[in-house]
Amino acid sequence: MNTATAPDAAEKAERKKASKSKNTLKKTSKKTSKFATEPGAQKNSDDGLRVLLKLASHRDRIMLPVWMYALLATVGGTAYSLKKLYPAQADRDKLGASIGTNPSLRALYGPLYDTHTLGALTAWRTLGFGGLLVGIMVVLLITRHTRAEEESGRLELLGSGAVGRNAPLSAALSIAVGACFGIGLLAVVVMLVLGQGIAGALALGGCLFAVGVAFAGTQAIAVQLTETGRAANGIGALILGVAYLLRTVGDAAGNSGGAGWVAWLSPFGWIERVHPWAGNRWWVIGVTLAAGVVAAGIGYRVQNARDLGGGLLPQRPGPPSAGPGLRGVFGLGRRLQQPTLLGWMAGLFVFGIVMGSIAKGIDQLLNENQQAEKIIGRYGGVRGLTDSYLATAISFLGMAAAFYAVQAVLRLRGEETSGRAEPVLSGAAGRLAWAGSHLVFPAIGSALVMAAGGLGTGVGAGWVLGDFWGWVGRMVKAGLITTPALWVIAAAGVALFGLRPKWTSAAYGVFGLTVFIANLGPLVNAGQWLVDLTPFAHIPKVPGGAFHWAPLVWMTLVSVVLTGAGLVGFRRRDVSSD
Structure with missing residues (x-):
């Protein structure tokens, strides 16, 4: 045997073995996956x-x-x-x-x-x-x-x-x-x-x-x-x-x-x-x-x-170092939530202008139809058709703004499931501080959104009815009065997030059911007990109706209890758990 050729023989044997293994793997892949493709082929x-x-x-x-x-x-x-x-x-x-x-x-x-x-x-x-x-x-x-x-x-x-x-x-x-x-x-x-x-x-x-x-x-x-x-x-x-x-x-x-x-x-x-x-x-x-x-x-x-x-669209790079506004967990929450808040404020302001600008023509729509006036009265106030219509407009704006409140709360779950919450919580930030940095937006942000909607409605109504600044003041107040109803719906989402995180998205279902009853209940002459299940039914109908503090206080307390229960649950459970 010529020993000089042994390495060459061993190399050839190794190549042959590798080629055989590659062919076997290729055949196995074809059998196990109907989507498998040859090397270099296009899927x-x-x-x-x-x-x-x-x-x-x-x-x-x-x-x-x-x-x-x-x-x-x-x-x-x-x-x-x-x-x-x-x-x-x-x-x-x-x-x-x-x-x-x-x-x-x-x-x-x-x-x-x-x-x-x-x-x-x-x-x-x-x-x-x-x-x-x-x-x-x-x-x-x-x-x-x-x-x-x-x-x-x-x-x-x-x-x-x-x-x-x-x-x-x-x-x-x-x-x-x-x-x-x-x-x-x-x-x-x-x-x-x-x-x-x-x-x-x-x-x-x-x-x-x-x-x-x-x-x-x-x-x-x-x-x-x-x-x-x-x-x-x-x-x-x-x-x-x-x-x-x-x-x-x-x-x-x-x-x-x-x-x-x-x-x-x-x-x-x-x-x-x-x-x-x-x-x-x-x-x-x-x-x-x-x-x-x-x-x-x-x-x-x-x-x-x-x-x-x-x-x-190219992604704009941020500054090389964080400014004062981004230092701390609340700065991060503001950075994440602020664009959505500003967008909702602008949208409801414009929509409010449209709703307020038709206040002068609402009497022509009803044509002295008593049934129509009765339905508008169930939605809004009772001291005049125009006031009733504007109270109804604010109620509809509140139903839209409730979606923003739920969206802001569910950002918590999105940050958690994406894995972005864990690096933040692994540092000096506590769980309640991190959650609070987001929850401040459905709390204060809801009020700002409704103030923007009320301002737009007041601008539109003042434009067509006269007494511009008077209507602006009345409608901003009406918008702010609606805020506790939004807090109740948002707080239900916080409770789900903390106690049953897997069902956090069901907050949209709570929102949908609430708005559905509030919107269609007066139209189909539903029982008052059913309409009363929605927080919007307990908002004072301003302008046009009497103002009472009691329902606002009770809704605020309910939202505080639900939020507290959710935060306690979040503090006790594992992060990213179901």
């Missing part, structure tokens, strides 16, 4: 879509039914209330005349195209507000299953395995579009049960479905622009706000000329012009659907062109 962009759809459906198994029920209850409750408000054709004709001659009412509700059917009246009242709710739903859904997952790092983990690049966005769009289709279909069933024509019912359901598809497409682009889920939701909310403002401006101008064409720049304006039960213009639904499909296509193109975890 299918939608690999793993079915699995992600199952996961998303499981995560949304509670939230989606709540959204769908709330929207359907809005349609059914509105139809029921309109049937009682305007039982005779003469009443409906007066309503149509008022809408046609009052730009403020058109800005609030949109144009009324027909007064001869209950279906046309229902479409007039529900398409604007219902379309906005559908838009909010799809914005939250798509961000939840795309950018939020990417920000947390879970999407990168999934993408390294059997999931294609486009699968998460495809799953999110499928869930959102499927939910919109279900809402539209069930809306058709509700209107058919109420005895309305099938063509108009299909048009109404098609409008709700199409506007959801349109905003799902725009949100598919929005989640590509930024690096955080919170910013993506902010961009989506901005798109919704601009679209609603364009619809408002266009509807206020009317069809006689001027700026009426502006409504055609908004999906909300498009679905109004379908005219359910008053022409059924199907091609407008087609345009709305096409816009959503095109926008979603752009979202896919942008997603495939950017880096995972990155966004088209």
Whole structure:
């Protein structure tokens, strides 16, 4: 045997063994995973879509039914209330005349195209507000299953395995579009049960479905622009706000000329012009659907062109060292919560201006309809129709601001589950101090949001009614008086966070149920005991009603007890526990 060749022989044997092991591993991988690919091969962009759809459906198994029920209850409750408000054709004709001659009412509700059917009246009242709710739903859904997952790092983990690049966005769009289709279909069933024509019912359901598809497409682009889920939701909310403002401006101008064409720049304006039960213009639904499909296509193109975890809008680097405002746990909480607070204050201020500016025309809407005045009285005050309406407006602003209060509380759980709370708590910061740095915003921030909403309402009312500074002062006071109701809802979220952290997101369910009862209870003449279950029923109806301290004190005490229970629970349990 030639010993000089032994190392060469050993090397060849080793290479042969390695090659055999590699081939065995490759064969085993093909058998064990249907998604496995050859080295260097490209994964299918939608690999793993079915699995992600199952996961998303499981995560949304509670939230989606709540959204769908709330929207359907809005349609059914509105139809029921309109049937009682305007039982005779003469009443409906007066309503149509008022809408046609009052730009403020058109800005609030949109144009009324027909007064001869209950279906046309229902479409007039529900398409604007219902379309906005559908838009909010799809914005939250798509961000939840795309950018939020990417920000947390879970999407990168999934993408390294059997999931294609486009699968998460495809799953999110499928869930959102499927939910919109279900809402539209069930809306058709509700209107058919109420005895309305099938063509108009299909048009109404098609409008709700199409506007959801349109905003799902725009949100598919929005989640590509930024690096955080919170910013993506902010961009989506901005798109919704601009679209609603364009619809408002266009509807206020009317069809006689001027700026009426502006409504055609908004999906909300498009679905109004379908005219359910008053022409059924199907091609407008087609345009709305096409816009959503095109926008979603752009979202896919942008997603495939950017880096995972990155966004088209560059992230501005912070200063190399923290300033005085960021030193300490309260500075960190302010940095995290302040942008959301300022956004809500600005939004409610603008919406308050819109609500206050139509106070002068509210009497034309009611047309001396005693049933309508009675319902407004159940919402608001009792010393005058204008005061009652403005109290009702403040109540609606409070219901919107309650969402902010819950959102601010749930930021605690988000920081905990993301792992960002542990490094903070591992230092000198105590648990109660860290929690307090966030809870100060649903406490004081709720008051600031309601003050901004009251200020906007006062500005709008003072502009059209005169006595500008008088109305500003009265409406700011009315807004601040509503704050204890927000504290109760937020405190329920704190209690869940501390005692049952796994169910912290159920705070949104508490908010939804409370607002649902407060909003639809007076419309459907629900029992007073049911309306009294909501904290909004115990707020003094200012302006117009008598002011009492007792309900405000009791609601404050309830919120303190719930918050205290939550903080005690958080102090005793493990961080990031379920």
